[in-house]
Amino acid sequence: MKAAAKVQGVRASYNQLYCAIDRAVMKAQREKQQASFGLIILYLHQFQLQNEDSTVKAESDADKHLQCLGICPGVMKHSLKHARPVLSLDGAHLKRKGLIHALQQVFPDNHHCCCSIHIARNVEKAFGKQLAKHVHDLLATFSKRESDNSMTKINGISVRGEKCLEDITANQWRNTAWVDNLTLPPRFGIVTINMSESMFGDARDGSWLECTNAIVRTMMNRICTLWEKLYGREVLWRMLQKYLRVDGKTVLASK
Structure with a gap:
């Protein structure tokens, strides 16, 4: 030019x-x-x-x-047609109480559970990586004995950390059924993934x-x-x- x-x-x-x-x-x-x-x-x-x-x-x-x-x-x-008929609502606590109230009206029998990834991150922030490491083991096990062993190790690191995990109600840990099953131990079949984040994170493409x-x-x-x-x-x-x-x-x- x-x-x-x-x-x-x-x-x-x-x-x-x-x-x-x-x-x-x-x-x-x-x-x-x-x-x-x-x-x-x-x-x-x-x-x-x-x-x-x-x-x-x-x-x-x-x-x-x-x-x-x-x-x-x-x-x-x-x-x-081959997908599970499950609606996952992620981050409801970020949308204030209006969304939760609407969800209760539209889906009154909705199963509310805690995201294990967020639990582990919150524990790491509050009590350190050493305790969070045992939380990951706790979240991944389906064994009552291994669950009790993990809680014992967590107690040895921080009593407050153990109480924080114990305060999470038993039904919010389970993923073996969408309704409460009193025959299951409190830490048996706990939630291991967040469905929304897993789908978009592991298979984003x-x-x-x-x-x-x-x-x-x-x-x-x-x-x-x-x-x-x-x-x-x-x-x-x-x-x-x-x-x-x-x-x-x-x-x-x-x-």
Whole structure:
């Protein structure tokens, strides 16, 4: 660009040329994206025709601007049929009491349990890593004898730490049944994972949200590629010319 300007006898600083090119590139990309968004609905129509089990919904305003987009591929629907009918509500204590009250009305028989990961972290913060190490052992065992041994070791480190764990009611530790079973020992079959964090943490690449984002990104890439093949790369140069104005022998970046 600098050499071309010199050949034409035009003097311009590197900063002026950089700003002009940057603005032209940004405007070209923005217009390309705007044109691509207009093709998404047509793409979704073809997507649904080729994937009959999928559900696709898109809403646009009077100017054909996309307002919302919802996609549920058929493979996800079939996968949901094999999922456990369990609704996991994570972090209810962070949403104040309104959410808990609503949950009690909608699901009065809901089983409330404590997240073992959060228990271990809270214990580590309050009583140290040495005690938290035994908490992990306690959370992972299904043996009454091993549970009692872990509690004995915890007592030897901190009596307050043991009391903190004992204050958690027995039914909030169990995951062997969704209803209380009085025949089970208090520390038998305790909760070992947080379902929500486990799903999004251990299998983040396969989570529904990431999958939806990947589908949208793929759609946008294909649409942009087709748009570029249709109009050619010279569009960028034409956009660049609009942002360069020759005034005497100086090239200025247009506002």
